Structure formats: structure tokens, C-alpha cells
Amino acid sequence: MTSTSNPRDLQAQLEALTTEAFRPELADIDRLPTLDIARLMNGEDATVPTAVAERLPEIAAAIDAVAERMARGGRLVYAGAGTAGRLGVLDASECPPTFNTDPSQVVGVIAGGPEAMVTSVEGAEDSADLARADLDGLGVGPVDTVVGVSASGRTPYAIGAVEHARARGALTIGLACNADSALAAAAEHGIEIVVGPELLTGSTRLKAGTAQKLVLNMLSTITMIRLGKTYGNLMVDVRASNDKLRARSRRIVALATGAQDDEIERALAATDGEVKNAILTILAEVDGPTAGRLLAEAGGHLRAALAAATMK
CATH class of the missing domain: 3.40.50.10490 (Glucose-6-phosphate isomerase like protein; domain 1)
Incomplete structure (x- = not known):
């Protein structure tokens, strides 16, 4: 060399x-x-x-x-x-x-x-x-x-x-x-x-x-x-896998949706801790599997998935 x-x-x-x-x-x-x-x-x-x-x-x-x-x-x-x-x-x-x-x-x-x-x-x-x-x-x-x-x-x-x-x-x-x-x-x-x-x-x-x-x-x-890794200026493509990330995830969902703590906890539980999915379940009023499907169809873009959900 x-x-x-x-x-x-x-x-x-x-x-x-x-x-x-x-x-x-x-x-x-x-x-x-x-x-x-x-x-x-x-x-x-x-x-x-x-x-x-x-x-x-x-x-x-x-x-x-x-x-x-x-x-x-x-x-x-x-x-x-x-x-x-x-x-x-x-x-x-x-x-x-x-x-x-x-x-x-x-x-x-x-x-x-x-x-x-x-x-x-x-x-x-x-x-x-x-x-x-x-x-x-x-x-x-x-x-x-x-x-x-x-x-x-x-x-x-x-x-x-x-x-x-x-x-x-x-x-x-x-x-x-x-x-x-x-x-x-x-x-x-x-x-x-x-x-x-x-x-x-x-x-x-x-x-x-x-x-x-x-x-x-x-x-x-x-x-x-x-690539859709954010929603506005929120890092929504994170997964709540430890205490620190769980706390951060709850805050991100709260900022994105304005939901109360109990609703946020239910949404995160229904989506295995996936923040983006949890936001979609709250804003689009869909269940966890439906949120996952909508996001997959939208290539992971939360805004596009929300738009698709409101058209259905």
C-alpha cells in the first residue's frame, strides 16, 4: 500500500x-x-x-x-x-x-x-x-x-x-x-x-x-x-424495544396524534411497539393489522397511508 x-x-x-x-x-x-x-x-x-x-x-x-x-x-x-x-x-x-x-x-x-x-x-x-x-x-x-x-x-x-x-x-x-x-x-x-x-x-x-x-x-x-422515515419532524420509524425508546415512542405518538396516555398505550400494544403503525391506528381509527397493511401498500410513508385510509 x-x-x-x-x-x-x-x-x-x-x-x-x-x-x-x-x-x-x-x-x-x-x-x-x-x-x-x-x-x-x-x-x-x-x-x-x-x-x-x-x-x-x-x-x-x-x-x-x-x-x-x-x-x-x-x-x-x-x-x-x-x-x-x-x-x-x-x-x-x-x-x-x-x-x-x-x-x-x-x-x-x-x-x-x-x-x-x-x-x-x-x-x-x-x-x-x-x-x-x-x-x-x-x-x-x-x-x-x-x-x-x-x-x-x-x-x-x-x-x-x-x-x-x-x-x-x-x-x-x-x-x-x-x-x-x-x-x-x-x-x-x-x-x-x-x-x-x-x-x-x-x-x-x-x-x-x-x-x-x-x-x-x-x-x-x-x-x-x-423515504418516509419521518412524519413532519418526528422520527416515527422507531420501535419501542427498551425503556428509553418506549418513553420516546409514547411522546412521539402523543405529539403526532394528541391522544391521551391510555389510548397511546393501547395503540402501541396493538402494533407491537411500532410507532408509525400506532399513529396510524389512532389517526385513521383502524386496527393494528390494517395499519400494517396500509403502510406496506404505501411503501412505509405514513402520510400516504393516512390518505389511503381516509379514502376507504
Whole structure:
């Protein structure tokens, strides 16, 4: 996995990247009082949402394409190295508890494997072959989406993942933090969030990492909204399987229906703790099995199931 790039060529590439630029006005930052450094850092972070806002049309187009594939049974796969890879794994790992997705529906792969979540795996990010092997291990195909994530936009692992996925017919998205990146160019949907030079030269776990986290939040969350995993801004696609989730489930049903506690308890009991089904039994005044059938016919979309129930 050792890189064969000429060190001088690589240095020249890095020096040309906005995310790697040196800021001479911050050369004495280590001499400043802690509060002043905190203010500087906070000011830098405040610029990130504006950079993301400039790319919302591209982000929205990518989300619609992801949702269309996932509605046909496809998966969402994040691929990256270092901080970018860890952020992808984090976003993927939070989908099952938030949206009751199967762990195989949203997946994060990181250069170097699970070990790279907590330590650096030398050379892993430089290997496009490793990315291809990781995607082949998942059996990536035409209904899937692969999102390559790289602050620099030049990481071979992320580019290799996108190129291989595209060759397999998968939808591809390239998320980078530099303009005119090779990663965005390799993908069908290129998203470049240009956050500028970092507070610490080249430390892309800072503004670039924050930008990537914001975009990944949008990709997964809005895709799940499009797939009917929510009702308004309520996470209705959860199942009451422990005390904490049972309490949360009762609150969600209450907010969605305005029903009293005893009616909510009966609805959850009749639907084996399925929040979406329980809401439907109350609002549509149907029994548990009927609620399940209506939701199945509506592809899991609660609003559509409610509309169908009122027409019967």
C-alpha cells in the first residue's frame, strides 16, 4: 500500500490546495491568550455554514438521486480515509438508531479498515486498489450509491472508490473541500465545499471536517425524510424495544396524534411497539393489522397511508 508518488510532486500538489494554505497572520497564534485563540477558532467555524449554503442546489440534487436508488432497495456507502472516513462511518452508524434502518442500508468504509477508526494505518489512503477491494466486499452494484469523501479531493482511496463504483453502475458522489478537485470530477455529483485555509495549516479535521459532517448530515437525514422515515419532524420509524425508546415512542405518538396516555398505550400494544403503525391506528381509527397493511401498500410513508385510509 506504499505510495509511489514523487515526494516533490506530492508537495507541489498539497501547496496548491486551499485547505493546505499557510496563513502568515496566524504565525504567532501560540502566543495569544486562550480566550483569543478560542474566539479566532469560533470565528473560523462560523464561516462553514455559509460555504455549505453555496452548494445547496448540488447537495439537493444528489439527495434526490440517492433517495431514488434507496427506494429501489439500494444502499448508501461512504468511502474515505482519515477524518473523512471516520465521519462517514459515524454517519452510517447513527442511521439504525435514528431511522430504524438495517445496518446494511447505510455503510461506511474507511481506508485501513476498523483499525483506522482509532489509529493511523500507514499508506491506506494512497491505495485505490484497497478501495476497490472494500467495495467488492460489499458487492456494490447499480442500485447503490457510493459517496467518496476527501477534504483535499485528491485522496486515491476516495477517488478509487468513486471510479470503481461508477464502473459498476452505482450512483457516485464526490464530497471535497477544494475547488476543481479530482474527486468531484470523477463522480456524477460533485460537491465542493470550499472552506479556505485552516486555523492550523493543513489540519482538515477542523473547518473541512465540520463541512463534511454538515453535508453528510444532510445526505442521510433528508434521504430518510424522502423515504418516509419521518412524519413532519418526528422520527416515527422507531420501535419501542427498551425503556428509553418506549418513553420516546409514547411522546412521539402523543405529539403526532394528541391522544391521551391510555389510548397511546393501547395503540402501541396493538402494533407491537411500532410507532408509525400506532399513529396510524389512532389517526385513521383502524386496527393494528390494517395499519400494517396500509403502510406496506404505501411503501412505509405514513402520510400516504393516512390518505389511503381516509379514502376507504
